[in-house]
Amino acid sequence: MPSLNLDPAGLPILAGLWHLDGATARHDAVAWGYAKGATQRGVELHQLTEVTGVDIEAGRVTGVQTNRGKVSCGCVVQAVSGLSAEVSRMAGFQLPIVAYPLQAMVTQPVKPFLDPHVSSSALHCYVHQTSRGEIVIGGGSDPYPLYGTRSTLELKEGLIASAVEMFPFMSEMRLMRQWAGITDMTSDYSPIMGLSPVENYYLDAGWGTWGFKATPICGVTMAEVVASGGKVPDLIAPFSLDRFDAFRQVNEMGATAASH
Amino acid sequence: MKILTCPLNGPRNIAEFTYGGQVKPMPNPTEATDQEWAHYVFYGDNHIGVVREWWMHTPSSYWFIVERHNQTDEVMRTYDPAELFDPGASPATEPVEADS
Missing domain, CATH: 3.30.9.10 (D-Amino Acid Oxidase, subunit A, domain 2)
Incomplete structure (x- = not known):
């Protein structure tokens, strides 16, 4: 490794881990790539549109209020990263999430x-x-x-x-x-995916500092939840919101590794 | 440098302090259901606005209360926990609700 100090802060480097398949990606390019692909397939993206309220009737979500009007819906996927706890409040429930920069x-x-x-x-x-x-x-x-x-x-x-x-x-x-x-941190450093206390309101939250890497599989899996009308695939079952009520936190080894 | 005023030690660099979480009423551990206890452990308001929090001045291990706006980071007030808790009470006592 050229230029690397082998004795940083008096903590000499004795060994290193080399991730052969590790890589970096330009995140803004990836985000725009997804936006482009989604809109080509008929998805509408509304920029500068702030969610101001969630309409719930008899335990089911029927619409989302925004600063540009109401959007009626058959279901909602809440995937808002840092503001997860604020938006879930609008839907009437708390999340075990704390926001950190x-x-x-x-x-x-x-x-x-x-x-x-x-x-x-x-x-x-x-x-x-x-x-x-x-x-x-x-x-x-x-x-x-x-x-x-x-x-x-x-x-x-x-x-x-x-x-x-x-x-x-x-x-x-x-x-x-x-x-x-703003990152939304859970106490077990793992995401919350799947069902919520509102029947047709699905969650993809609590990704903390590492959501980017999981975005592709996360999108596909949440799409399965929507398409099946709320059937949670086995892949994300351990990440359910109710795991906290049962003290069934995810034992995520990566959470001990501090930085990325 | 951000300065936080410790009720015991006066204005100090924020690097001398440790954040200790939101102040919330603790259910009685011998009577609470598992679900009530889980809610106490894992859930909090996390709502934008003025929050009441535990902080510690790390070198002196002194815990105190901070009222802080969690979006502007402005500190409204810092004070000794005796204002909220009766020092002679059992740990299960709920904090006295001040003007909130």
Whole structure:
């Protein structure tokens, strides 16, 4: 690994894990690819349309109120990431989810030097270089819940200190951009998928910091739930909302690995 | 740097503090059903607005209450838990509802 400090923060690297089939994808390109494919198949996407209420009659959802009018429906799939708990409130039930910001940042672009994505579980920091030459720096969620998406100086200081430990030459670089997103965290770091207390209102929530990677199978499986009128496939049965009532949390090994 | 005012130690860097979760009434552990206990453990409001939370000043292990807006991150008030809980009461006592 060129340029990597083998003794970062006094924690010498004794061994590493090399994920042969690991890869990174341009998330915005993937999202637009899905949007394009869906609209070509007849799906309508309404941007800048905020859900303001959910109409429930006799335990069933009949429509969704928005700032641009009402949409009647046969069923609803709630897949709203960071605002899951707020939207479920409109449908009349709570979710065992807490919202935390997840922050990341990129440097100015430099010539290609780093091909793999490098992650230190000891420093809770990951670094990779994009096809445009920028270096992406990220790590764990914020230390306390917040619905704000403003970047903080505290997290930048901490993350950059770790990134510079890993790649010391980066102390000469300048940050170009920073951002934060809201993640909906469950206590077992696993998603909530399937049925809800409202009969025809289905959930895809609680993906925390790692929903992107599961999006394809998640979409197909939730489509099965809708098409079958609420029959939950075995694949996602362990992720039901009622697992918390039964203390049947998912033992997710990845949850111990801190950063991605 | 964000500053949080500890009722015991005064204004300190927020890095000195540990978040401890929402303040919520604890059901009596000997009488609550499993489902009531699960609800207490796993569920919270998580609603945008002013929230009442447990925080600890880590170096002094002192726990106190923070009222904070969970979207703007503005801290309204910090105070000793004695304002909410009777120090002589058993752990199952519910907090005194202040003006909420």
